[in-house]
Amino acid sequence: xxxxxxxxxxxxxxxxxxxxxxxxxxxxxxxxxxxxxxxxxxxxxxxxxxxxxxxxxxxxxxxxxxxxxxxxxxxxxxxxxxxxxxxxxxxxxxxxxxxxxxxxxxxxxxxxxxxxxxxxxxxxxxxxxxxxxxxxxxxxxxxxxxxxxxxxxxxxxxxxxxxxxxxxxxxxxxxxxxxxxxxxxxxxxxxxxxxxxxxxxxxxxxxxxxxxxxxxxxxxxxxxxxxxxxxxxxxxxxxxxxxxxxxxxxxxxxxxxxxxxxxxxxxxxxxxxxxxxxxxxxxxxxx
Amino acid sequence: xxxxxxxxxxxxxxxxxxxxxxxxxxxxxxxxxxxxxxxxxxxxxxxxxxxxxxxxxxxxxxxxxxxxxxxxxxxxxxxxxxxxxxxxxxxxxxxxxxxxxxxxxxxxxxxxxxxxxxxxxxxxxxxxxxxxxxxxxxxxxxxxxxxxxxxxxxxxxxxxxxxxxxxxxxxxxxxxxxxxxxxxxxxxxxxxxxxxxxxxxxxxxxxxxxxxxxxxxxxxxxxxxxxxxxxxxxxxxxxxxxxxxxxxxxxxxxxxxxxxxxxxxxxxxxxxxxxxxxxxxxxxxxxxxxxxxxxxxxxxxxxxxxxxxxxxxxxxxxxxxxxxxxxxxxxxxxxxxxxxxxxxxxxxxxxxxxxxxxxxxxxxxxxxxxxxxxxxxxxxxxxxxxxxxxxxxxxxxxxxxxxxxxxxxxxxxxxxxxxxxxxxxxxxxxxxxxxxxxxxxxx
Ligand code: HEM
Numbered sequence: 001x002x003x004x005x006x007x008x009x010x011x012x013x014x015x016x017x018x019x020x021x022x023x024x025x026x027x028x029x030x031x032x033x034x035x036x037x038x039x040x041x042x043x044x045x046x047x048x049x050x051x052x053x054x055x056x057x058x059x060x061x062x063x064x065x066x067x068x069x070x071x072x073x074x075x076x077x078x079x080x081x082x083x084x085x086x087x088x089x090x091x092x093x094x095x096x097x098x099x100x101x102x103x104x105x106x107x108x109x110x111x112x113x114x115x116x117x118x119x120x121x122x123x124x125x126x127x128x129x130x131x132x133x134x135x136x137x138x139x140x141x142x143x144x145x146x147x148x149x150x151x152x153x154x155x156x157x158x159x160x161x162x163x164x165x166x167x168x169x170x171x172x173x174x175x176x177x178x179x180x181x182x183x184x185x186x187x188x189x190x191x192x193x194x195x196x197x198x199x200x201x202x203x204x205x206x207x208x209x210x211x212x213x214x215x216x217x218x219x220x221x222x223x224x225x226x227x228x229x230x231x232x233x234x235x236x237x238x239x240x241x242x243x244x245x246x247x248x249x250x251x252x253x254x255x256x257x258x259x260x261x262x263x264x265x266x267x268x269x270x271x272x273x274x275x276x277x278x279x280x281x282x283x284x285x286x287x
Numbered sequence: 288x289x290x291x292x293x294x295x296x297x298x299x300x301x302x303x304x305x306x307x308x309x310x311x312x313x314x315x316x317x318x319x320x321x322x323x324x325x326x327x328x329x330x331x332x333x334x335x336x337x338x339x340x341x342x343x344x345x346x347x348x349x350x351x352x353x354x355x356x357x358x359x360x361x362x363x364x365x366x367x368x369x370x371x372x373x374x375x376x377x378x379x380x381x382x383x384x385x386x387x388x389x390x391x392x393x394x395x396x397x398x399x400x401x402x403x404x405x406x407x408x409x410x411x412x413x414x415x416x417x418x419x420x421x422x423x424x425x426x427x428x429x430x431x432x433x434x435x436x437x438x439x440x441x442x443x444x445x446x447x448x449x450x451x452x453x454x455x456x457x458x459x460x461x462x463x464x465x466x467x468x469x470x471x472x473x474x475x476x477x478x479x480x481x482x483x484x485x486x487x488x489x490x491x492x493x494x495x496x497x498x499x500x501x502x503x504x505x506x507x508x509x510x511x512x513x514x515x516x517x518x519x520x521x522x523x524x525x526x527x528x529x530x531x532x533x534x535x536x537x538x539x540x541x542x543x544x545x546x547x548x549x550x551x552x553x554x555x556x557x558x559x560x561x562x563x564x565x566x567x568x569x570x571x572x573x574x575x576x577x578x579x580x581x582x583x584x585x586x587x588x589x590x591x592x593x594x595x596x597x598x599x600x601x602x603x604x605x606x607x608x609x610x611x612x613x614x615x616x617x618x619x620x621x622x623x624x625x626x627x628x629x630x631x632x633x634x635x636x637x638x639x640x641x642x643x644x645x646x647x648x649x650x651x652x653x654x655x656x657x658x659x660x661x662x663x664x665x666x667x668x669x670x671x672x673x674x675x676x677x678x679x680x681x682x683x684x685x686x687x688x689x690x691x692x693x694x695x696x697x698x699x700x701x702x703x704x705x706x707x708x709x710x711x712x713x714x715x716x717x718x719x720x721x722x723x724x725x726x727x728x729x730x
Contacts, residue, residue, distance in 0.1 A: 239306060
């Protein structure tokens, strides 16, 4: 049931991507509006699927060990948030991609940028459905912690914001290279968007790293152990700290900031995917 | 020197250097023995990696130098910028300064307008509270928002210094080691890794009971649980349950459940049947045992206290000829599992091993730790929160309206304001304010 919904959402996002693309190529706001309707519909279904899976795994956990009293129910529900394996994290990551643009950057995310984000969300979901084990499994003892929710949530919201900055940066660079494209995305807009999205991403990534450290200290007795995933999140953080200082203190703008945003997002992708597949460690989704 | 230390170019350099060092650390596997590097990277290159300290990057100069540079840089920036930021945050806007703000628009009202009330109303709706001052011939409204923003970056930077300091304190004065306790026994000695020595706790720990509990019918562990008692001079001081993710702290030392096992506490009893011919015998662990009649041997590899929720079991290797030995499990409580072909419990053809007695006891391995630096690290983390909020979400802006009488009796208003950091939001607000003030005349 839920995987069927995810399949439908994948297609809706894909359709939204094409509509946005068409809007970008023809500079037609009507297509933008249609694309946004698709994106919002997909997002509502996506949210429902996420909550549905949360419900399902809570039910499953309740069957294993029925909770007694409100507090135990609450704790169980918090623990069962569907962010515990690779499939669930992909579903949530792709949920974050359209969320930020739908909430707070509506004016910017039209045309090519909207298309880019919808396409990315659609591809991630397709990969989750086709290439990754989607079974709900009982929670490993090491993941039983209230920090799991906070840690994963903040990290992924941050990643979503960085994806937005990345999309804006790509368009910025592209626009500089081929200024004759019809969709004249305004360069100052993109520049500002890169910065604003990076700020949101940076704040959430900082919270993600901090909650991760507190969790690690509480669970394993070491707030920092130079696990490859931790280390890569630090690298990502340093790159974005560099970007923010370069822009705010040294006044860099435009192309150089855009390239830093691209570099930062490559580091995000490596933190998220590369580390799991290429380097061994605590956070690897594959073990 | 001071110029370099406080320059932002230096900061960017240090941040990117740190990123590069960290990348290097994830590419070269860390903390392996020298032989590993020789084998994996070849003799020349492997030896070079080892010599350069790239195999223990995070505990050597490679990390220490850039981190010290970062700390110096942060400290220098703090010393240089904090006084000014403090002064700015502590100085409220005065009416003189407010009146000197840049002009952002004008409006004219007829003499009969209740001008002060109109301004106060618009102001309340758009900007909230204001200060108000009546001077001979004119009236001034003014307010300031986000005054504390300049302190935000310094809170973050100071928090970062605290984190680094905490890490240093932990490195210098923290202790970390491994403690093994057997069920029913007392322990106080533990092993530290760096340097490799034995140390003694200032108290004793007894493992009362250890359990591995499984999710029903799944073979997936749900909980590792150790019931501990802490004693001092033989006197019981505290009882506690330690689980994965739920460490226990006693007297400044924290115990984390990190691994466990079962150990046989005597020889194991078997009944071994070949067809209808059965023998009973006792077998020690990890010793080869000949079956009566010769030709076949077995060896007990290990004992598990609770194998996949099925209770105690032993893993054995069996051989009755040339070739590889067969490896299989024998369960104490569920001997019928041996009848399932292709399961890990399937036994060699023609033989049937049954456990008659399996004396064992659990042991548990704890990571024990004392880190006096954690609280500095956490304080740093706490400073991040207001720091990030102030640095990124406060928008410093100053506004003023000056009302004056013109020689003709009209009332002339000037809208003044400044916001160097949020020009766009400022402009939007300026337009709205000015429109409402100008309309005020017609309302
Ligand atoms: C990883 C380390 C660092 C982090 C996470 C960090 C974070 C920040 C943040 C969030 C801001 C606020 C940006 C803004 O102005 O809106 C900031 C500003 C600033 N940082 Fe850093 N910083 C770091 C290292 C440094 C270092 C080493 C220096 C030393 C030169 C430095 C100098 C500054 C300066 C001068 C400002 C501007 C202050 C102002 O706007 O009044 N930062 N930093």
